[in-house]
Amino acid sequence: MSLPTSLEAIPATAATPSAPALNRVLFSLSLSMLLSSLGTSIANVALPTLAQAFSASFQAVQWVVLAYLLTVTVVIVTVGRLGDLVGRRRLMLWGLGVFTLASLAGGASTTLWQLIAARVVQGLGAATMMALSMALVSERVPKQQVGSAMGLLGTVSALGTALGPTLGGLLIGVCGWNAVFWINVPLGLVALTMAYRHLPPDPAATAAKPVRFDLVGMVLLALSLAAYSLAMTLGRGAFGPLNAGLLLLALLGLGAFVFAETRVAAPLVPLATFRHPVMATGFAASALVTTVVMATLVVGPFYLVGALQLDAMHMGLVMSVGPAVAAVFGAPAGRLVDSVGSQPVGAAGLVTMFLGAATLPIAATTWGAAGYAGALGLITAGYATFQSANNTAVMARATADQRGVVSGLLNLSRNLGLITGASAMGAVFGFGASTSLVATASAQQLTAGLHLTFLVAAALVALGGVLTWLGVTASRRITPPAEAQA
The missing domain is CATH 1.20.1250.20 (MFS general substrate transporter like domains)
Structure with a gap:
């Protein structure tokens, strides 16, 4: 996958890599974005099969999808901030590894709750990949080409969303539901290898500086986002007392988060x-x-x-x-x-x-x-x-x-x-x-x-x-x- 030829006209410097090197960086980031969006859509088509395989209700198997989405929503800001603190390349490699291992564990699950737990961990890796792909594009791509690179990430994200149901249905028909998760393993290994080989090292100053992480802010934001997400998803469209209570908890948590962020030296x-x-x-x-x-x-x-x-x-x-x-x-x-x-x-x-x-x-x-x-x-x-x-x-x-x-x-x-x-x-x-x-x-x-x-x-x-x-x-x-x- 290559960028427009106008990239090739930009001379390589210490701050601006050559066009082939830049294309390799963008290929690895695009593959990471593709995998994270594919993880969102590919499991939807497997829900009827999972309900039969685990003798579970639809309300139970829908958590295979919800667990992934909720985890991404809850942690995506936190992992983005961690990338700023400990190094974006380092955390991207970690996220790709976690996503790949969780995909392997998901396909090997013998109970529904094992699969849901694997999807939570997979969502943690996907959140890292989503947040840091855009950040690394903004960091590594020359300013005059950032729009093209952002458009490329949007394209592969949409491709992952579109490909998920079709690919999932094909894999289930040929190999069974396990393949819906195992397909990410070879793709994840390719993405991890590409990222390891082609993403430039994190700045030495980032690796050397002490990490001051806002743990209180992380907890408050995660609780607020989890409460809001559950308020919007529980009840299958019926907004009852539980939903109202969760929404109120989300608002209170958000207020506490904003207050806490004004009191720390290094806010989340x-x-x-x-x-x-x-x-x-x-x-x-x-x-x-x-x-x-x-x-x-x-x-x-x-x-x-x-x-x-x-x-x-x-x-x-x-x-x-x-x-x-x-x-x-x-x-x-x-x-x-x-x-x-x-x-x-x-x-x-x-x-x-x-x-x-x-x-x-x-x-x-x-x-x-x-x-x-x-x-x-x-x-x-x-x-x-x-x-x-x-x-x-x-x-x-x-x-x-x-x-x-x-x-x-x-x-x-x-x-x-x-x-x-x-x-x-x-x-x-x-x-x-x-x-x-x-x-x-x-x-x-x-x-x-x-x-x-x-x-x-x-x-x-x-x-x-x-x-x-x-x-x-x-x-x-x-x-x-x-x-x-x-």
Whole structure:
């Protein structure tokens, strides 16, 4: 996998590696990102098989997926900050090793709870790979090529998401459910070898300096994120007293975390990060637009099967349009960011997302599956374009000693959008359909739910656009014009 040929025109220096060396670095980081996203999607298709293999209920086997997602969400900021402190290359190698070993243990599990425990450990490795891939790109890639590299990471992430269900189904049919996890072992070993051989050593100053880690902040943030994630996922869309209690606990924990961060010399998350307008609004906008993308994944199957009467195969084909389009648009959007700047590209992405969300209900009811697929393509093309621009803009503002934690926060905002979208947008769909049993709802009810869901989705994209504009406007008052265009 190589970058655009414009990289080859950059002369190699001590700070700027040659194009072949840089491509090898990016290949190892891209493979790490591919594995972490594949780990998110490949297990979903195995849930019915796992329920049979372990004689377990759906509520039990769904923790094979939830354990991975929750672990990534809870620890991703912490591992990003650890990378800043102990060395990003060192921690990336550790994360790849943990992910690979946990994949081996997952495939060898003899009980469901052993498998869930392996998925927790696998999520820890995946969080490290996600957070540090972006941080290392920002650190190692020349500034004028960061957009292309960020777009490449977005492309392989979308490819992993798209490939997961197809590859998982093939492996289960040929080799059994164990292969869904064992496939990561040879791929993980390749990624580990590539990273060991081609990632440049951590700066000597990083390896030599004493580590001052904010343990209290880590615990408070982890508890807050765990409580929020559980509040959004438990109950399968029904928000009861337990969910409310967990949400309250998350808010209290967040308040305690912010208070604690103002009292330590080396905070886990420097609160000054949120005072930079582009970074603060970039995190918020990323969460909002990811919530919209998750709405397409949650609502789509019910509408396509229930209202349009598609069978499972054709429903899957329509749903695959989203990640396929995202994979196609990520890299070109990154190159465009390098050419014209992140602000116009990000704005174009948000406009495209808004048009897709606003027109999806009309297109679906007018042209059926083709209309739904077309509007879904607009949403995901806009999403891939915006994320390439937003990630580049945010990482450009990160100081050298905070790239890991900022990358962790970007990934956290994305995961929070996924978790919130699955719960909140599912609830909006049910409210619009006037039933909590959407699986048995009529076509008319499902259409009403679709209209309300994407009305809310369009509003969320518009809010993301307003926040981004406010961030850019405020940044121009404190940033030189040349840097503001980054």
